Amino acid sequence: MANYESRNFSGIAEETNYRKSRYGMVIDVDRCTGCGACVVACAVENNVAPAPPAATDRTGITPIRVYKVDNGLPFPDIRSVFFPITCQQCEHHTPCVSVCPQNAVALDESTGIVGQIPVRCLGCRYCIVACPYHARYFNWWDPTWPAGMEKTLNPDVSPRMRGVVEKCNFCFHRLQAARSKAAIEGKKDIDPADYVPACVAACPTQAMTFGDLLDENSGISRLAKNANSFRLLENLGTEPKIYYRSDQEWVKRLAENDLTEKEKPNG
């Protein structure tokens, strides 16, 4: 596990002497049952506070959020899938990085992880506006837990303060822990099994696959190149590192935002 010095929520590596990686994820939407294990695992791992009653769908914090979308056809031809959306870890012209006036968002060159540094964040929320995937959340309230529950906080991650933006950082503290373990064992590279984000580890149907996209031998590399894999809004040219996979043609067309008039989604 991570040491306490690594307790951060930044997702920015302090050194760059690691082998260059491009961490990414492939989510098989045909396997997603909408159980919500990823959502809860993420909240527990990253010390996301329970939202107050006044919170809405947009003001609550869910670094990974599962949407239900459908093919837009009427009953009984309607078909739907669950679509987990998290930070898409854009590689190219990363919109949130471009607009941040505080350098509170940065693309880590060694891993490709887009990190958020809460202590630098001014709370201007330009990044929220710029993100085409609605994957960023603003802390509208002080992080508070019901009495006693603060004892259950994960010691590897600091709660974020009110007034800053946060998002998924692929559980960067787990990468730091894996690196520490590798260093102790005298290895230069981490064991891929030691670095798996909480949502991926929690998925009971293994709908999510995580790994280094640059590693030609990795499962994720093969899955990302599969003919049925696709990315959201590829036409924006942001080169997201989250891939989705489905055997259903309408799902793929939905991701391209290219549905025919007859097939407008509900979700």
Next chain:
Amino acid sequence: MAKGITRRDLLKLIGGSAVGLMLTPIPWKVLDETAKWSQNWSWTPVPRNGKVNFKHTTCYLCPMSCGARVRCVEDQPVSLMGIPNHPISGGGLCAIGLGGHLLPYHPSRLLQPHRVARENGRIKIVPISREESLSAVTEAILSSKQGSIAILDGQPKRAISFAYRKFLAGLTNGVYIVPPIDAGVPAELTLRVLGERNLSIGFDMENTRTILSFGAPVLDGWGTLGQFSKIVRNRTGNNKLKVIQVESIHSRTAQLADQWVPVKPGTEAAFALAIANVLINEKLCDAQKLRTHSTDFDNGSGHSFLDLAEKFSPASVAERSGISEDKIVGIARELVSQPGADASPARKKPSLVAFGGATFSRDEQIIFMDLNILLGAIGTKGGLIPRTELPDPIGGRLTEETPLTDVPDHSVRVLILDGAESGTLFPWQMLEQKFVPNSPVVVSLSPYFSGIALHADYLIPSPSYLESCNDSPTPAGAPTASYSISTPILPAPKTVVEPLDVIRRISAATHSNSGNEIQPLKELFKNRIEKIFKQRRGFVFDASTGETVKLTTIYSSGQLMKILSDGGCWYDKEFGVRSSEFGVLYSFLGRDNHGFEKLLAAADHHLGDSGLVLLPYAANVGQSHQLMTKVYRESNLREPGNEASINPETANKLELIDGGSAVVKTGNGISKVKVKFDRGIMPGAIQVAVGPIVTGYAETGEQNILEVCKISNDSTWRITKAEIFPA
């Protein structure tokens, strides 16, 4: 030239300084620092540091018995995850299980006994001492001889369940009530099929070719987590398992299924008989074998199952179910087809029929089971397989299990709610109608003031999950028997009371088991484990090593006890019970062949096309759990209990607006709802999720759509005639 500083110079200085200051970092830094000062407060919690260690236990928040790996900082659990290679859960945990370590601190948690006072529709809970609460319950039990003393056990077959049954056996009027089960086959139906009381039926879904599911959530919460997750994972390639979901509701399994058959509400049994009709008329079942093995398949008496099936031709059922004749015939043929014409007998896989038990009547369940018999799915790999029950941990006389539906109305005077989650949601009216008219007393042993505990008169909280020792018997519907123990990780507050201690205290006070004392829980576990050890069969999973060994390699029952106490699991071998096709002469029409008219009526149960119907929708336990966090709600995965989904076509006719307020009215009352347009909902239906209104983390809202649902004469509540008006 005049010298000196003029007012203009001063203005220039001020203006220049202001502009110049903007070019320095000072204002920006001040702005930044101000933001930080106003954001960081002493009350923001700091995670506790300490030595990290891992422990293993078994989750008992529902009957699925998942293995849980607990990450602790010193002695404090900070996260839970599945145990890799766990034979029951397959390494997974559900959403509620992953947040299980938060539940001891849930705002609905009770830390001492309370008396509930209801005045003018308001509920007030008054703290009382442990002695006061136990005395009140004892007094209620001793106060009168009229009416029965009942315990509703959310998770039967646990060691404590036997203690309850022993306690009740010591009373003259004790009744042990078991709730309806969602997964698996009810005991009475199992007895009819297998002819033995100590056997259960499991669904071997992993080896099935096609599952015809009548409302069973086979892909998102049925049997065990490991079982249905594996099915979802393996649904690839040409030889994949096919799921046909017959359900009026666009449920999650309907969404994930290969084929969704949205029958009109109430026509499921007719649809099943139409499938049977095709199988019989097209000679797609082994009629000779069925004649041999049943009393009423084709006996020419006028009460033959053939006569019943003949009344449900695909053409006639097509009209009432809304599913075309071609589709019905196609599904029947699909169930008996095999991939490749030359599939060898060894490679042939059967199809099976699964059904969401709690939502169907007993007669409807018989019809679904009849279809399994026709398909040859009983006692076959990939079908419905018999499995042994776990050995009893306690000797002596025990009260029999009574299904909730069999408890006579107006008969229960004192009801003790065990507090364990059954995984099945049912209306409170189901229990309420069982009470005697005058002053019944309801006692909740739940650690929380939520769910059905909201209806209790006395609250005697038990320790929460991770604070209490418990055992997990075989999950309903699992293909093999299993046993594991949940070891406490946290100390329980001294002010809460173990349910067994409550029972032992009451037993002593009422002298109901004099000379025959109920043993402590650990003794009961030990007795059971010794009996399992003596059977010398099955396998043992050791959570600390992740390895599975044969039970025969374990040298003592003490060693087995230790492995199970450390989050391990015992499970029986596949086909632990030798079985012929089915154990006894099967009666398709029910006991003594007298069920012809009853089954006919059950299959004819159709509400007609006029009017709206309310369909309560119970997602799996994680999604509808009273204690689930708001974090989960915000993911749009959990539909709140005050949101009515309705087809836009129907809604427009009723002048409802998407997102607008409305009132759902049934014969049992009204429910205020928010309208949500959803094209997946059948026209003419209103679908409302079962569960509380989500108002925040402390969600204990009492409104639950089940409270306005009508309980039919057949004890089902899945369809209620309703109206909806804009509010």
